[in-house]
Amino acid sequence: MAEFGEVSQKSTQHPKPKGLTLQYGTAGFRTTAKHLDHVMFRMGLLAALRSKKTKSTIGVMVTASHNPVEDNGVKLIDPMGEMVTPAWEGYATQLANAEQEALCTVLKNIMETDAISMSETANxxxxxxxxPSSESLTKAVIDGVSCLGGHNYGLVTTPQLHYMVRCRNTHDCYGTATLQGYYEKLSKAFIELTKNALNRTDDQKRLLVDGANGIGALKLREMEAFLKYELQVALFNDGSSGKLNHLCGADYVKVHQRAPEGMHMGPGERCCSFDGDADRIIYYYNDTAGRFRLLDGDKIATLISMSLKELLTQAGLNIQVAVVQTAYANGSATRYLKDVMKVTVCCTKTGVKHLHHAAQDFDIGVYFEANGHGTVLFSKEAEKQIRQLVKHSNANDEKKRAAKLLASTIDLINQATGDAISDMLVIEALLAIRGMSIQGWDTLYTDLPNRQLRVKVADRQVIDTTDAERHVVMPAGLQDAIDTLVKKYKQARAFVRPSGTEDIVRVYAEADTQNQGTYGRLKASTQSISNLVLAQHPQETR
Known part of the structure; x- marks a missing residue:
């Protein structure tokens, strides 16, 4: 095939280091940028094949999200803006690890296995x-794509690329596949929603945003004019100085439980942080005593699902709302959703691709990881019922008003993937409509104290789990030892799970708040579980 001659020629410009092995993880490939040139070229090739197979537009995003600036990564985006299908994750790993002389053979095998016709157009x-590494690595992707066809969007957030892929593959029914189309759709919906909030002052419209010195800061600046002062953003860590994700960003704030460097917070001021590629968001504030208060993905899911359920009741619509969580969800959040809000809650494996898939099983599926990565999915039937009620001439004023609010909320949410900008606007609109302060939102429930540790291991695959990663199957005896520790504390829970991208084992534990000694014991117990993991693997070091 003529194309393979070009592949062979161009691949020599992106040679694979001998013996280097990488794994396509929960968020694609992610490692030190200097090891990724050949991977980028090959993911360009694979994206073109995926496009030919699906007869649709496929996305390739060059980013390492919350990782340090010296890292980078790449992931593929499927036709509806979702993560690439698992079978093609396997193809990605095969292709990335193929030695130079075997590259074309692996490509041919993929084509034969999936019956891909080279006569199809690749988009x-x-x-x-x-x-700094993204520009050159993007050129490597384009080299791969250009062997078989493609288009470069340039600087965008990860969610914006997901959005554009979905727009293109729905023939612009979801929206216009441009940055301006993205800004116009979201800002129009936001303004429609906030019209229903009475007497908002400038202070109530003010939001402090930490852009993590990343792409989200640039794109939020571009969007400000579209919002027409209905949201007044004070932007910090905007990329003009400082390193990406260094002492700032959603992951830093979540892990360290403190405000990012460079942000000056007054008591009660609403603040949020994006991560480096703007697909996560975390809210926080200082209370009147100067204590830092964090509102993570669990609190975001609670606010959104509560508001949607109330609007559905007001609209008289019998539509089910469900919340999808992972094992990292705080026990207090799960109990509040189940026992107070009476919504369906399900738990799935860590990784937004698992949450996204599970959320598709419900009329309205709200999913957020505790780290702030998430969105809301509406089934076609649920959206149809809501929009029909908006047009229904006989609907009473209260029902029609609720239906209009629901319809604008659908337009404001990026259903393709978790999106910090979209999620921020949803949260701001819902707080405004409810007349709720960030303190009021925070007091819906109180998180159980919790701890997380990382244990360095030689091979993360020696840990095998089940029950949405909440129970260890292998090595034998580890789960029994964890259970023995957990029984010592009230409302206690703990689990270990292998990382999806690194050779580390993650340890999580939480317990009650009923006496002063709990947190110290929790810290000691988490360390004890870490020691149990290491005891199973004496050759490994922290």
């Missing part, structure tokens, strides 16, 4: 973040 959108 690929490529996006990148602001890392």
């Amino acid at each position: 690929v959108f490529v996006g990148r973040d602001t890392r």
